[in-house]
Amino acid sequence: MSNIIEREIINLPEKHISMIKSGWGSGCVDNAVVEKIVYLSDGLKIAGYLAYPRSISPGKKFPCIMWNRGGSKKRGAIDAFTARGIFGLMASWGYVVFASSYRGSIEGEGEEEFGGSDVNDIINLVNSADEIPFADTSKWGIEGWSRGGMMTYLTLKRLPVFRAAVITCGISDLDLTFRANPELRARNYELIKNWDYEKEAAARSAVKFADLLPKNTKYLLIHGNADTVVDVNQTFDLARKFNDYNLFYRMIIFEEGDHFLRNFRAEVDDARKNWFDRFLK
Numbered sequence: 001m002s003n004i005i006e007r008e009i010i011n012l013p014e015k016h017i018s019m020i021k022s023g024w025g026s027g028c029v030d031n032a033v034v035e036k037i038v039y040l041s042d043g044l045k046i047a048g049y050l051a052y053p054r055s056i057s058p059g060k061k062f063p064c065i066m067w068n069r070g071g072s073k074k075r076g077a078i079d080a081f082t083a084r085g086i087f088g089l090m091a092s093w094g095y096v097v098f099a100s101s102y103r104g105s106i107e108g109e110g111e112e113e114f115g116g117s118d119v120n121d122i123i124n125l126v127n128s129a130d131e132i133p134f135a136d137t138s139k140w141g142i143e144g145w146s147r148g149g150m151m152t153y154l155t156l157k158r159l160p161v162f163r164a165a166v167i168t169c170g171i172s173d174l175d176l177t178f179r180a181n182p183e184l185r186a187r188n189y190e191l192i193k194n195w196d197y198e199k200e201a202a203a204r205s206a207v208k209f210a211d212l213l214p215k216n217t218k219y220l221l222i223h224g225n226a227d228t229v230v231d232v233n234q235t236f237d238l239a240r241k242f243n244d245y246n247l248f249y250r251m252i253i254f255e256e257g258d259h260f261l262r263n264f265r266a267e268v269d270d271a272r273k274n275w276f277d278r279f280l281k
Contacts, residue, residue: 003128006038007050010080020085028088031055036080041100041124042117047107048125049078051087051097056134063139063280065090066126066162067099068155070146072114077105093273094281096135100125114147115174115204119154126159139163141276146230146259147171153206153213160214164279166272168222169230169259172238173208175201177230207234210241219249220275222268224257250275 012020021029034051053062067087070076078086078099090097100121104112112118129135141164144152149170156162171177178201202208219242223235232253242249252271254264261268 002131003041003124004037004039004050004131005045006036008036010034010036010084012081012084016081016084020081020088024085024089025092027092028085030092032088032091034084034087034091036083039125039128041103041121042110044103044109044121046103046109046121046125047101047105049083049087049097049099049101050132051083051091052132052134053091053094061134061136062094062096063141063276064096064098064126064129064135064137065141065143065276065280066122066155067097068122068142068144068148068151069099069101070144070148072112072147074105076147077101089269093276095141095276096129096132098125098129115150115154119151119158122151122155123159126155126161139280141165141280143167143272144170149230150174150204150206153209154204156214156217157209157212160216162214162217164218164220164276166220166222166275168261168268168272169224169227170221170235171204171230172206172234174204176234180231181229207238207241210238210247211245213245213247215245215247217248218275218279219247220271221249221251222254222261222271223252224254224259224261224264226256227259229259 031054033054037048037050038045087097102118102121103110129137140162142152142162143166145168149167221235223232225232239251
């Protein structure tokens with residue numbers, strides 16, 4: 001039985017295509033296909049995306065990347081326009097890209113838990129990748145931005161199959177994040193079930209479980225030192241833990257970079273691509 005139960009190629013108006021080419025480059029449109037998908041996770045229908053190179057010769061397989069979104073519910077949700085750009089770009093590099101919108105999103109069933117059972121939605125999508133004939137599931141990378149960084153660490157702890165990981169402005173200490181951003185805590189507090197603050201925050205914080213992260217994964221940590229949402233010290237603190245536990249990593253800090261690294265898109269994309277190419281190809 002297939003877990004990926006719906007697939008639909010994203011087709012956008014020409015004016016949107018022109019905007020995407022301007023923002024992400026023509027290759028993300030000319031050399032890639034992006035689909036909306038619906039798949040099953042713990043019996044729930046979950047929305048997500050699938051992207052892959054447009055030209056696929058018979059028998060050709062491409063390494064896979066699992067991409068994890070930030071935000072919660074509508075905030076940070078990836079719409080079709082953004083998916084066509086972000087995932088089209090990555091697919092144009094020569095990868096099959098999977099992305100989950102997580103349970104409880106605007107299109108998915110179930111309830112979001114901000115790092116609870118919604119981590120299953122990532123793992124179940126990874127385990128469904130064999131349904132894509134041109135996906136080389138022996139070569140996996142994983143990526144997460146902001147809250148997606150937290151989801152990435154939680155996935156790595158449970159599923160140590162990823163050769164390379166890229167985490168950008170990622171949450172690695174949820175308590176520190178919430179204390180620095182009361183509005184963020186208020187918005188996401190209700191999403192976490194059986195809330196015991198100290199216990200649940202620690203369970204979602206890689207700085208508390210770095211010793212459980214896989215040592216065979218190569219980690220790229222990217223952050224901006226002017227990030228007011230997730231303080232750059234979270235990445236510094238985690239890097240020290242990586243040193244303690246002999247995890248392989250590289251850290252890139254962008255001077256005056258904000259949470260979205262708006263002024264460094266080209267540099268960030270180059271670093272991401274080079275990291276995945278180095279360890280997945």
